[in-house]
Amino acid sequence: MSVSSYDTIRVSADAYGDSFAGIEILDSHKFYSEGKNGKFELRTFITRVKDDPEKGLFNLGFGAWDEVRQIVDDRLRTRNDDMKQILGTVAAIALDFLKKYPVAHLYAEGSTFARTRLYQREISKILEELPIDLQLHGLIRKEDIGFIEFRKGIHFDGFLLSVRNS
Known part of the structure; x- marks a missing residue:
């Protein structure tokens, strides 16, 4: 993809202690946004529920790291x-x-309706650049429709990424 990205630093799951009770952290990174409003440490988490029989389902989250409260604030706008x-x-x-x-x-x-819509717009802009083996679905909660293949022009409530099975 031609989208630029920041350099990241891996963060050990041990760094979070017991703050994720019942949740297993499989991957975490930190990186920094620096600009006109200052420098913000941002963190990503890939997690799953401990003891979940559906071992293949993970959650991707990110936000600004609040050093004082030792949490990720996914509503802060940098x-x-x-x-x-x-x-x-x-x-x-x-x-x-x-x-x-x-x-x-x-x-x-997204943590809000507006953020989910923002992510959808940004995904739509680079849809043609996604790796061919990446499968992207959108979630429609209305009428329990569920996941369908991601397409432009449809409102989604969430997104599911996976690698295409050959």
Whole structure:
């Protein structure tokens, strides 16, 4: 993909102690957004529920790291005019994870309706650049439709990434 991304640093799951009770952290990274509104540490998490019989389903989350509360704030807006680079970084982390775990299904949605719509618009812009072996579905909760292949012009409530089975 031609989308630029930030350099990332892997964060050990041990760094979070027991703050993710019942959740297993399989992958975490940090990177920095720096711009007109300052420098923000951002973190990504790929997690799954411990003892979940559906071992192939993972969640992708990210947001600004709150050092004081030791949590990720997924509602903070940095307003550093680097949203595309931030999303490019998150996408690169997701693709790397799927390369390591090709049977995984990685779920993501925004923390708000507006953020989910933003992510959908940005995905639509680079849809043609996605790797051919990447499968992308959108979730439609209305009327329990569920997941369908991602297409432009349809409102989705979340997204599911996976590697195509040959």
